[in-house]
Amino acid sequence: MVLLHPQVTLIPSASADAESPNQQILPLTADVTASGSLMVGGCEVVELVRQFGSPLYILDEATVRAAARQYRQSFAQFYPGEVQVLYASKAWSCLAVCAIAASEGLGIDVVSGGELQTALQAGVPAANIYFHGNNKSQGELALAVQQGCTLIADNWLELEQIAEQAGQNGQRPRVMIRITPGIECHTHEYIRTGHLDSKFGFDPDQLSDVLVFAQAHPELDWIGFHAHIGSQIFELKPHQDLTQVIVDWLVQAQQVGLPMQELNVGGGLGIRYVETDNPPSIAAWVKVICEGIVNACAAVNLPLPKLLCEPGRSLIGSACVTAYRVGSRKHIPNLRTYVSVDGGMSDNPRPITYQSQYSAVVANRMHDPTQEIVTVAGKHCESGDILLKDISLPQTQPGDILTVFGTGAYNYSMASNYNRLPRPAAVLVQDGHAELMIERETYTDLLRQDRLPARLVR
Ligand SMILES: Cc1ncc(COP(=O)(O)O)c(C=O)c1O
Structure with a gap:
C-alpha cells in the first residue's frame, strides 16, 4: 500500500x-x-x-471493464436464473462509454431521447435498451416503441400513450411497471427515490389498478416490475428489503393471471469518494440481491424471474x-x-x-x-x-x-x-x-x- x-x-x-x-x-x-x-x-x-x-x-477503460465483469461474474455465481445487467447511462452518456458497456454484455438504461440516440448510435441493440423517465414525451415514446426498446412505465398518462402507440405499427411494446417501494435509505435527499414521497413511479397502493389496466391491454407485453431506491447507498439492508417487496408484486400479478417474468431492482450501490466512505463490494451487493430474490421466490413457490439491475455510479464513478x-x-x-x-x-x-x-x-x-x-x-x-x-x-x-x-x-x-x-x-x-x-x-x-x-x- x-x-x-x-x-x-x-x-x-x-x-x-x-x-x-x-x-x-x-x-x-x-x-x-x-x-x-x-x-x-x-x-x-x-x-x-x-x-x-x-x-x-x-x-x-480497465476500471470500467473490471466493474462490468464483477457485476456479470457475481450474478453468474449467485443467481441460478437469467440475468441482464444494464448500465444506467445517466451516469455518463456518450458513444464510447455506451460501446464499452455493450461490449461487456451490458444493456443500457436511458431516460431521454438523447440518451436513447446515443446508445443506438453506439451500436447497442434496441432489445437491450430500457427507457425510463417520469415525463417521457410522445416523440420519445414513439421512438422507443418504433425501435423495439423496453419501456419502464412511470404513470397513468404514459400507460395510455404507450397503449395508443401499440396498435400503430403492429408492434407489441414490452412494458415494465415502475413502483415506488416505500423503502427509506440514508443518502442525500435529492438522490433518494424509493420512499413514498417521490416523483417517480406508481404508489404501491395503485398496483391493483395498474394490474386491471394491464389485463385490459393485452396489446402490450407486460414483462415485469421495476424499482430503484436511490443512489450512493452504503447499506445492504434496503436492497435486501426491496427484494421481498418486488417479489410480492410479481405474486400479485400472478394472482390476477398476469405471469410477468422480469424484475429490475435498479441501481444505487455507492462508491468511495473519500477515505471514510465504506461501500460494500459489487459482489456483496449482488449476493444480497440474488439471495433475497431466490429466497422470496422459494417461499411462495414462484419460478425465478429474469433479474435485471441498472448500476451507474458503481460501474464508472x-x-x-x-x-x-x-x-x-x-x-x-x-x-x-x-x-x-x-x-x-x-x-x-x-x-x-x-x-x-x-x-x-x-x-x-x-x-x-x-x-x-x-x-x-x-x-x-x-x-x-x-x-x-x-x-x-x-x-x-x-x-x-x-x-x-x-x-x-x-x-x-x-x-x-x-x-x-x-x-x-x-x-x-x-x-x-x-x-x-x-x-x-x-x-x-x-x-x-x-x-x-x-x-x-x-
Ligand atoms: C431509475 C434509476 N436507475 C438507475 C440509476 C443509477 O443509480 P446509481 O448510479 O446510483 O447506480 C438511477 C440513478 O439515480 C435511477 O434513477
Whole structure:
C-alpha cells in the first residue's frame, strides 16, 4: 500500500482484478512514476494535460471493464436464473462509454431521447435498451416503441400513450411497471427515490389498478416490475428489503393471471469518494440481491424471474479522474487559503448540488509532502463553486495539475456551460494509449445555437 497525500491510499494495480472498483478512490491502474508523477491507464496525467488541455476527464477503460465483469461474474455465481445487467447511462452518456458497456454484455438504461440516440448510435441493440423517465414525451415514446426498446412505465398518462402507440405499427411494446417501494435509505435527499414521497413511479397502493389496466391491454407485453431506491447507498439492508417487496408484486400479478417474468431492482450501490466512505463490494451487493430474490421466490413457490439491475455510479464513478491546472490563490490570514483551478461547478456540479466530497492530489508532486490545508475553488462566478473544502495538499504553484478522483459518474453528464465555459474534453486511457472520446468544446460550439435578431445587429 503506497500512501500518497494523506486522503488517498493507492492500492497497487497488480491485484487490480480482485478489487471492487467502487471501493477504491483511485482507478485500478493508478500508479506513480519514480519522479513522483501520477499515471492512469499507463499514461502520465501531466502529459495528457499537455496534449489535450485542461480541465480534462481521463477515463480508465480497465476500471470500467473490471466493474462490468464483477457485476456479470457475481450474478453468474449467485443467481441460478437469467440475468441482464444494464448500465444506467445517466451516469455518463456518450458513444464510447455506451460501446464499452455493450461490449461487456451490458444493456443500457436511458431516460431521454438523447440518451436513447446515443446508445443506438453506439451500436447497442434496441432489445437491450430500457427507457425510463417520469415525463417521457410522445416523440420519445414513439421512438422507443418504433425501435423495439423496453419501456419502464412511470404513470397513468404514459400507460395510455404507450397503449395508443401499440396498435400503430403492429408492434407489441414490452412494458415494465415502475413502483415506488416505500423503502427509506440514508443518502442525500435529492438522490433518494424509493420512499413514498417521490416523483417517480406508481404508489404501491395503485398496483391493483395498474394490474386491471394491464389485463385490459393485452396489446402490450407486460414483462415485469421495476424499482430503484436511490443512489450512493452504503447499506445492504434496503436492497435486501426491496427484494421481498418486488417479489410480492410479481405474486400479485400472478394472482390476477398476469405471469410477468422480469424484475429490475435498479441501481444505487455507492462508491468511495473519500477515505471514510465504506461501500460494500459489487459482489456483496449482488449476493444480497440474488439471495433475497431466490429466497422470496422459494417461499411462495414462484419460478425465478429474469433479474435485471441498472448500476451507474458503481460501474464508472471510480474509473475517471479530472485534471485541472492550478491558477490563482487567495490567503485570508487565520481563516482559509483558496486555490483556484480552471474548471469547477460546470464540469462537476455535484459539490454545489449535493455537498459531495472528493479526494484530490497534485499529479506532478506525488512525492512532495503535504504542507497546507486549502480549499479548492472553481473559476465560476458563484461563491458556492468549491470543489474540495479543507484538503491537505503539497505547496502548489500556478500550472500544477490538481487531479480529482471519482469523477466518472454524474460529472460529464451533469456538466453545463455556466459562465459560458466550454465543456472539457474526455480521453480514454488504456495500456499507455490515450484516445479522445469527447472533444473539448470551442467558443464556436458555445455560440452555435445563438441567433442575433437583425434589429440588434450593430
Ligand atoms: C431509475 C434509476 N436507475 C438507475 C440509476 C443509477 O443509480 P446509481 O448510479 O446510483 O447506480 C438511477 C440513478 O439515480 C435511477 O434513477
